[in-house]
Amino acid sequence: MHNAGQSYLKSGKYVCCTIDKQPQVTILHKKSGLNSVFLWGLFQDNNVRKHGGYLIMSWNRDYEKSGRIWGENPGVLAEAAVGYLKKNRPGTERFDLLDIGCGYGRDAFYLSDNLKFSVLGVDVAEKSIAIAMDTVMKTKRRNISFQSIDFASLGGDKYDIVFASNVYQILHKYEREAFRNTVQKALRPEGLLFLATLSINDPEHYGKGERIAGEENSFKEEKYLHFCTREELTKDFGFLSIKELYEQKYAEPRSNGQIHHHVSWILIGTIGAMLKN
Numbered sequence: 131m132h133n134a135g136q137s138y139l140k141s142g143k144y145v146c147c148t149i150d151k152q153p154q155v156t157i158l159h160k161k162s163g164l165n166s167v168f169l170w171g172l173f174q175d176n177n178v179r180k181h182g183g184y185l186i187m188s189w190n191r192d193y194e195k196s197g198r199i200w201g202e203n204p205g206v207l208a209e210a211a212v213g214y215l216k217k218n219r220p221g222t223e224r225f226d227l228l229d230i231g232c233g234y235g236r237d238a239f240y241l242s243d244n245l246k247f248s249v250l251g252v253d254v255a256e257k258s259i260a261i262a263m264d265t266v267m268k269t270k271r272r273n274i275s276f277q278s279i280d281f282a283s284l285g286g287d288k289y290d291i292v293f294a295s296n297v298y299q300i301l302h303k304y305e306r307e308a309f310r311n312t313v314q315k316a317l318r319p320e321g322l323l324f325l326a327t328l329s330i331n332d333p334e335h336y337g338k339g340e341r342i343a344g345e346e347n348s349f350k351e352e353k354y355l356h357f358c359t360r361e362e363l364t365k366d367f368g369f370l371s372i373k374e375l376y377e378q379k380y381a382e383p384r385s386n387g388q389i390h391h392h393v394s395w396i397l398i399g400t401i402g403a404m405l406k407n
């Protein structure tokens with residue numbers, strides 16, 4: 131987005147700009163010549179983040195059409211998390227794990243099966259949660275639950291581990307900040323974050339579609355996507371002690387038979403010293 135005074139996205143009767151860094155939408159009344167300015171932040175809070183809007187509709191549509199979009203196997207972050215925790219967690223202690231933007235639960239099930247933790251998966255798209263709940267019922271799994279909820283509306287419950295795979299990259303700038311606040315609030319002292327998010331070196335999507343004005347490394351192809359640099363992640367997650375931060379190349383099979391090739395950052399960070407190293 132542009133700074134105050136700079137207008138952008140002037141299309142038809144809408145002009146969007148920022149005032150004091152707050153996004154605004156001005157609706158131009160052509161006949162009366164009057165302009166009315168609405169706080170876009172209010173719209174975002176009430177309609178987009180909490181009650182859905184385009185993003186939720188779009189994800190629901192994807193899950194309705196393709197079901198288990200990325201197949202049954204876990205993603206690279208879940209495999210990294212299991213490897214890391216098996217090596218580093220002390221003894222046989224049980225932990226509570228929160229999977230933010232869990233989709234239909236492919237990672238949540240893998241984490242629960244391999245680590246015997248208590249797992250809660252949350253996702254705004256109720257269609258994805260319906261698929262996850264169906265799996266819970268069919269496989270009679272315990273210690274795993276799902277909720278259709280925006281992470282920004284999570285209550286005050288605390289977790290030993292927050293896990294978020296391929297979610298940060300689809301969040302707009304203000305949502306990424308809300309995400310970091312949620313992580314900070316949700317982690318118990320000495321808790322751990324496992325995060326996977328697309329890198330600027332991603333060959334599949336980086337630089338494709340419309341560049342988002344005023345935002346570095348953000349594009350709108352079919353959906354909004356933000357690509358991170360090492361410097362950005364180190365700065366934005368500076369409230370954690372970062373244990374590992376590396377780029378991971380992987381091939382991701384799709385339910386439609388296509389294979390996507392990605393490069394994601396894997397970030398593992400702690401708010402303390404729960405682990406041995």
Ligand SMILES: C[S@@+](CC[C@H](N)C(=O)[O-])C[C@H]1O[C@@H](n2cnc3c(N)ncnc32)[C@H](O)[C@@H]1O
Binds near residue numbers: 189231
């Ligand atoms: C790319 S998918 C990844 C799904 C899952 N983590 C996986 O890798 O299989 C991103 C998910 O984040 C969810 N999501 C987006 N914004 C969210 C929010 N504010 N709160 C909770 N979930 C959200 C979407 O509905 C979608 O299911």
